[in-house]
Each structure stands twice: as structure tokens, then as C-alpha cells.
Amino acid sequence: MAQKEGLEKYLDSENRVTAWPNTAEGKQLVSEYLASLFETGVTYTERDITLKISQYHTFMNPTMLRRELIARKLMQRKPDCTAYWKE
Numbered sequence: 001m002a003q004k005e006g007l008e009k010y011l012d013s014e015n016r017v018t019a020w021p022n023t024a025e026g027k028q029l030v031s032e033y034l035a036s037l038f039e040t041g042v043t044y045t046e047r048d049i050t051l052k053i054s055q056y057h058t059f060m061n062p063t064m065l066r067r068e069l070i071a072r073k074l075m076q077r078k079p080d081c082t083a084y085w086k087e
Helices: 024-035 046-056 064-073
Strands: none
Touching: 024 064, 046 064
């Protein structure tokens, strides 16, 4: 998985996000990185998203990260949160 310039300062040696950035640019970089973990056109459950995100960060807040992916329109979801996907 290719990394964008600047992302490395938010990752540990195992490519896990170690902290939520303070800057808008950093937040976007990390969100794009996490979105890249998911395949386009595949439908995921909330649990699928949470489990995948949990493998790629160390600060134990998958709910916030999942919401960021939606808020930044990097992923979509049904209103009842039963299905998530990346367009």
C-alpha cells in the first residue's frame, strides 16, 4: 500500500495510526489512509469496518475513525448503519 507524503509521522513501524492529527491536512491524510484499507464496491457491516480500523490504529477509538470516514465522504453508509461501502 503506497503512502502519501507526510503520512509516516502518524504511523508506527507496523503502519498503525498512533494518534489523531491536530491539523486538517493530517486528519485528511489519515482518513484517506484508512479508507484505502477498504475495497471499492464491497458492502461492509459496521462490525467489519470497526474490526478493520481497529487493526490499523493504536489509540482505541474506532467509532470516531469510522465517523470520520463518513463525514469526509470517503465511505458511504445506509441511514440505519447496516451497510457501509466505498464508491
